[in-house]
Amino acid sequence: xxxxxxxxxxxxxxxxxxxxxxxxxxxxxxxxxxxxxxxxxxxxxxxxxxxxxxxxxxxxxxxxxxxxxxxxxxxxxxxxxxxxxxxxxxxxxxxxxxxxxxxxxxxxxxxxxxxxxxxxxxxxxxxxxxxxxxxxxxxxxxxxxxxxxxxxxxxxxxxxxxxxxxxxxxxxxxxxxxxxxxxxxxxxxxxxxxxxxxxxxxxxxxxxxxxxxxxxxxxxxxxxxxxxxxxxxxxxxxxxxxxxxxxxxxxxxxxxxxxxxxxxxxxxxxxxxxxxxxxxxxxxxxxxxxxxxxxxxx
Ligand code: AMP
Ligand code: ZN
Ligand code: FE
Ligand code: FE
Numbered sequence: 001x002x003x004x005x006x007x008x009x010x011x012x013x014x015x016x017x018x019x020x021x022x023x024x025x026x027x028x029x030x031x032x033x034x035x036x037x038x039x040x041x042x043x044x045x046x047x048x049x050x051x052x053x054x055x056x057x058x059x060x061x062x063x064x065x066x067x068x069x070x071x072x073x074x075x076x077x078x079x080x081x082x083x084x085x086x087x088x089x090x091x092x093x094x095x096x097x098x099x100x101x102x103x104x105x106x107x108x109x110x111x112x113x114x115x116x117x118x119x120x121x122x123x124x125x126x127x128x129x130x131x132x133x134x135x136x137x138x139x140x141x142x143x144x145x146x147x148x149x150x151x152x153x154x155x156x157x158x159x160x161x162x163x164x165x166x167x168x169x170x171x172x173x174x175x176x177x178x179x180x181x182x183x184x185x186x187x188x189x190x191x192x193x194x195x196x197x198x199x200x201x202x203x204x205x206x207x208x209x210x211x212x213x214x215x216x217x218x219x220x221x222x223x224x225x226x227x228x229x230x231x232x233x234x235x236x237x238x239x240x241x242x243x244x245x246x247x248x249x250x251x252x253x254x255x256x257x258x259x260x261x262x263x264x265x266x267x268x269x270x271x272x273x274x275x276x277x278x279x280x281x282x283x284x285x286x287x288x289x290x291x292x293x294x295x296x297x298x
Contacts, residue, residue, distance in 0.1 A: 014043040016092075017262045019262070021143055021272075076184045077090070220249065
């Protein structure tokens, strides 16, 4: 086992955004740890949607294989754009040094309840349109957390949709007739929840907000004031040009740079752990070191 930390020119790489089958990824926590090891990653954050159970199940395997495993979470939130419109925004939360508070654990339980109620309404809406998908089928796929990705898989298997994006277009996405809204907190509230729990909030894949440059900058300034600490610079959906843009923005606004592939396994077959889409992601170890160097009382 070699240690390159001291040698010039050899950067060690990590991945701070990944999903297991405890949410909507396809690999078990153990398989994900082994893949991270095979991919020569130095550290991995598991950032499942609304659940820590993938991280917790992965911990013993990470210890056995010497992988630096970071507890993470991906939260859904509402972004108010001011002009009467709202957009959904994803927030990553990291706990690189300490355990989350009990309040955080209780909050996630509430999120999962709300998600289950949405799933129930979604299954009803589909059945009313003659689509035969039962909640039980979906939940049997989702382990600790079932979601629209699991609905999509079943819709494809049963021939209601050609592929996952077709399932979202016809049945599950915001523009589909059977779309069901899910209640969630505002992004400012989500940031506060993470901060109060001792976590490091990072805005995920900012490209998805598709904001013009001015509005994007204003928003980031506002979120920083609301307690945001980091910005996801590297992501499979960020082109090299966008990465450079976000890197510069993070520097200017004094936000910590972060990054990861958003690996899901088979639901996103072109995205590789550590390297993203055709190698567009490479996250230096330094990003995690900087997160760990934050004062404890952030
Ligand atoms: P949920 O959290 O259950 O509402 O599901 C959200 C997940 O669905 C996201 O994290 C995406 O992975 C996936 N998703 C959302 N929109 C689409 C889309 N248009 N095509 C494919 N996957 C999507
Ligand atoms: Zn996901
Ligand atoms: Fe996301
Ligand atoms: Fe994600």
